[in-house]
Amino acid sequence: MKPTDILIKPILSEKANAQQEKLRRYTFKVVRAANKLQIKQAIEAFYGITVVDVNTVVVPGKNKTRYTKAGFIKGKKSSYKKALVTVAEGDTIDLYANI
Template sequence: MRLAEVLVKPILTEKANAQQDKLRRYAFKVARKANKLEIKKAIEEFYGVTVTDVNTSVVPGKNKTRYTKAGFVKGQKPAYKKALVTVAEGETIDLYGTL
């Protein structure tokens, strides 16, 4: 798998931002077929940091229902793979593009 296909996008939530400040841990949505070694290599190459740990989990899709004029519409959000990447002491990843 090419490194450009491994990372889909960073996850920017309150919980992820709190982990960035306290634990130097960053959350990314990654390709379902990507393994920990590919994720580590992609992060190190794209952001220029040293990765010390990678944890992955597959987030299951959620069932969604909403009421419309035509009645109830049922669907499902897709499942995705999430990677929690811990960087070395003193290093950060600039996800917002500020210098």
Template sequence: MTKITDKQPNRYGFVVRPEANKLEIKKEVESLYNVTVVDVNTIRYAGKRSARYTKAGLVKGQKNAFKKAIVTLKEGDTIDFYSNI
């Protein structure tokens, strides 16, 4: 969870499940933070391949794929991430 700074106020980023859709993301954010969501944009990131050379030889692997959601809130609404701590 991050706030996208001064250039785009009222926009927050979340890492979400890859199978989550925009309607589910909107409902969850509205219920968790008691705000009004105007727009949801999603970005899918593919898992990156990686390789290392070790004594045993070449070890290949892959980082996990993930999905980000950029949520735009109604003018005047904010999310306080530290209120639950």
């Protein structure tokens, strides 16, 4: 698999930004079938850095309800897999370069 097949997008939130600054840990949304070794190889190939550690979490889907003129609309957000990637000392990933 190519790195672009495994990595979906980086997650940019306040918590993720705090971990980038303090722990050198970056958060990515990844394909559900990818394992830790494939994620590590994809990050190293795509960004050209050394990965020290990979932790994964499957974020469960949530039920969502909205009130409209027609009444309540019920739906569900889909679940996804999140990878927390710790990079080596001195390495950084510039996630804001393409914005």
